[in-house]
Amino acid sequence: MPLNLFNTKNTSTFMKKNVSLKDIAEHVGVSTALVSYVLNNKLKDRINKDVAAKIKKAAEDLNYRPNQIARSLKAQKTFTIGLIVADIANPFSSQIARIIEDEAKTYGYSVIFGSSDESAEKTSDLIKLLLDRQVDGLIIALPEHTEAQVHYLQKINVPFVLIDRYYPTIQTNSVSINNFNAAQKAIQHLMDNGHKRIGVVAYKTSLFHLNERIRGAVDLLAENALIGEVGINSINQDVIASIDRFLSDPDPVDAIFFTSNLLTISGLKHINSLGIRIPDQIAVVGFDETDAFDLFYAPVSFVKQPLVDLGNASLKLLISTIENKDNIEVVELEAELVIRSSSIIQK
Amino acid sequence: MPLNLFNTKNTSTFMKKNVSLKDIAEHVGVSTALVSYVLNNKLKDRINKDVAAKIKKAAEDLNYRPNQIARSLKAQKTFTIGLIVADIANPFSSQIARIIEDEAKTYGYSVIFGSSDESAEKTSDLIKLLLDRQVDGLIIALPEHTEAQVHYLQKINVPFVLIDRYYPTIQTNSVSINNFNAAQKAIQHLMDNGHKRIGVVAYKTSLFHLNERIRGAVDLLAENALIGEVGINSINQDVIASIDRFLSDPDPVDAIFFTSNLLTISGLKHINSLGIRIPDQIAVVGFDETDAFDLFYAPVSFVKQPLVDLGNASLKLLISTIENKDNIEVVELEAELVIRSSSIIQK
DNA sequence: TGTACAAGTTTAAACGATTAAACATATATT
């Protein structure tokens, strides 16, 4: 076998060890305790200034960085929070994640995230994983059928905040919008613009927050409501079927309210493919913001959730729960209707 | 002050302590060492089966879960990786994040993420933060002017992989697409479709991977190239100026290649507002995928990066580096041109 | 009867930090 001068394998055993308090202590000739006191600015008035200076210099010279794992173990606190969303690749989730990341940083916390894919089992697994890693608290967007997980978290007394989704029958910290009102804003707007027959495209789900959107719409539409139900695993197919049914109805729709961003996008694609003009033939209101709405030939009106407020409120609530605030808080924010041309008939 | 029967503050001092090996040991009446050996299936052939069964039962009954922080400290390994992206709220970043999350999980790793906002300083801070938390390795999408950070990581011998962006002059692990080829695919396609005067909208940056896109385009266009430069902090403004200049040129463009998703979206909005029809008056090719491209009246042709391959390759490379593979690997993947109606003139 | 070995378990150190308590030594107070 030829000698390979460039083979770095042999040098790879050399791994620079991290500098510890012990290294500094030995370097200066004092105990690790003293080094710790100096670097943490404790016992300030007791410590010899020259020694303190020497220790600080040594820490600097050796490029000392405290091992947060060791700190966490001793302090029984990791300054890490777990964030469980449906799918970090979904813009709603990733925008929330970004807001929480920034807000967490201002409190000295880092974020470990996980995607549940709307699966209760994956949610369980993620909760366990994050708790095993000793996160100080959790922010969770729950999928369906996770009552057991919520009760478990309550039983073991872990700080957590539900975001976006929650169970109205279980008392927990939660931060969400008022989905009933949000839907009513959308429907009322369509009615105010003269639309009589309004279709609602919504998920077939047990999730309370999504059903509130339906309830808000139906409350205004009464027997005039046409509801299209969409399975989470057959979005395109069911959206198409819903729209087709809305149009072939004896009294066909003149407006459609889509109750999520994915439903809106799927619906707009189908309306496009049918050659139906928005808003002249059908008016449209969507839910949640995406670039696609801006760029659409008739910029899409939509219900805009206050993402920054949602993210910040959930983080603040979590931190105060971690810091021993013990009463439960339910934060409900109002969404805003952004009106653009997809729902306004030109005169 | 009235007595508040519902005040839970008083009970809040009760905090369920996590069950430790010591608790199991005391419960069964053995040493923690034995408990550890049993639960980790070590020394199998030496341990009394009845005792082992008792220990396992106790662990189960007490709902024992190993403290990963303590494990990490002892093992000098956290099974956590740090992911630094420009902005987790950007679809490109969040899609990559999702892929890395999934792939990491199959290796037993978790992901802590951070957004650099294209700032070299924030990148430094994030690297320090993540290293302080003892991540086993890093996957980083670097912003400009971060050579020092790369050299620092090399000096302290931390496993890391650069994704999307890298310095061709610094030997590091990296995973990216061939941006030169990607741009050429886009330009060649436009030329093949009879476009003669092609504008290229690109960031004014020192980032190699972005300049490769320009280089690829210019290589084919030669003196026919019209380049619009866009500052990262003035995207809309500069995109508008570039397009206006392209159009008012004595020899105006008949096609535009946008070299990122944000540039594409910004450009399409301006083209819309000018009432210019795509593809009849101007053909367009974008970069990276977004829902907005699908929904556009002329679905947008775009350069599609192999996100799944990028994510998986970077994670695999990182893991093998963590596990002591010592040679540097540069992975370069090919992007694919997805052709739709925005770049095809109807006959 | 003494030695070797196997079986089963414990001891103790280690990971890197924090911190109450103890310990020296010097200085002030009576």
Added chain:
DNA sequence: AATATATGTTTAATCGTTTAAACTTGTACA
């Protein structure tokens, strides 16, 4: 001179785990 106080530093335990090494007891064999 004896005692109190201030100053400066160390000792040792702790967080929860892992694991090499040591220890105990029993059994087999010469």
